[in-house]
Amino acid sequence: EAGVAQSPRYKIIEKRQSVAFWCNPISGHATLYWYQQILGQGPKLLIQFQNNGVVDDSQLPKDRFSAERLKGVDSTLKIQPAKLEDSAVYLCASSQLSRDSSYEQYFGPGTRLTVT
Amino acid sequence: SQKIEQNSEALNIQEGKTATLTCNYTNYSPAYLQWYRQDPGRGPVFLLLIRENEKEKRKERLKVTFDTTLKQSLFHITASQPADSATYLCAQANTGGFKTIFGAGTRLFVKA
Numbered sequence: 001e002a003g004v005a006q007s008p009r010y011k012i013i014e015k016r017q018s019v020a021f022w023c024n025p026i027s028g029h030a031t032l033y034w035y036q037q038i039l040g041q042g043p044k045l046l047i048q049f050q051n052n053g054v055v056d057d058s059q060l061p062k063d064r065f066s067a068e069r070l071k072g073v074d075s076t077l078k079i080q081p082a083k084l085e086d087s088a089v090y091l092c093a094s095s096q097l098s099r100d101s102s103y104e105q106y107f108g109p110g111t112r113l114t115v116t
Numbered sequence: 117s118q119k120i121e122q123n124s125e126a127l128n129i130q131e132g133k134t135a136t137l138t139c140n141y142t143n144y145s146p147a148y149l150q151w152y153r154q155d156p157g158r159g160p161v162f163l164l165l166i167r168e169n170e171k172e173k174r175k176e177r178l179k180v181t182f183d184t185t186l187k188q189s190l191f192h193i194t195a196s197q198p199a200d201s202a203t204y205l206c207a208q209a210n211t212g213g214f215k216t217i218f219g220a221g222t223r224l225f226v227k228a
Binding site: 004031033035040041042043044045048055056091093095103104105106107108109110 | 163
């Protein structure tokens, strides 16, 4: 099966500019996650969707970050305006409920964002 | 607040030996712990999951344990190979797959 797709792979912008990332999860996966991974750290959950509804966005900086999941499939994450500290890799992951309630997540390759 | 910690120092071992990585959690009891592998420039790849009511899980050369008394999970790679060199991430989540928290990861180097 096809994996999680993300685009673009790399993006360089200046501070105060806007940027958007796109994610296409594995077909049939109801849950979609966006993570921020700063160099040398583990992924930090920004937002979690179940189908097209948000189930957790407690760590999303809502004054500048927004995300949506249209029709419960693709998702976009937007930053407006960007700050220097937003430089990181943005990872998208998806998962499905299995009979044994396993929530293993499948990650995309990530988008490396550099804010100058 | 919920916190998960992994040894930030890199682990260097000789090929053929067993690598043991540690994951500690505080202030909560996760429903399960997951272990992922991450190579440079790539997203994490799922390896193993262990639930709070399980003591041990195995998959080929991998073994993970879960000690709720010590609030610790150990991840073992037996007969390690240079291809096992990567960063290994521990993650916890609550029942229902919510509130996933990742540790910072431990870098493993296996020398031939």
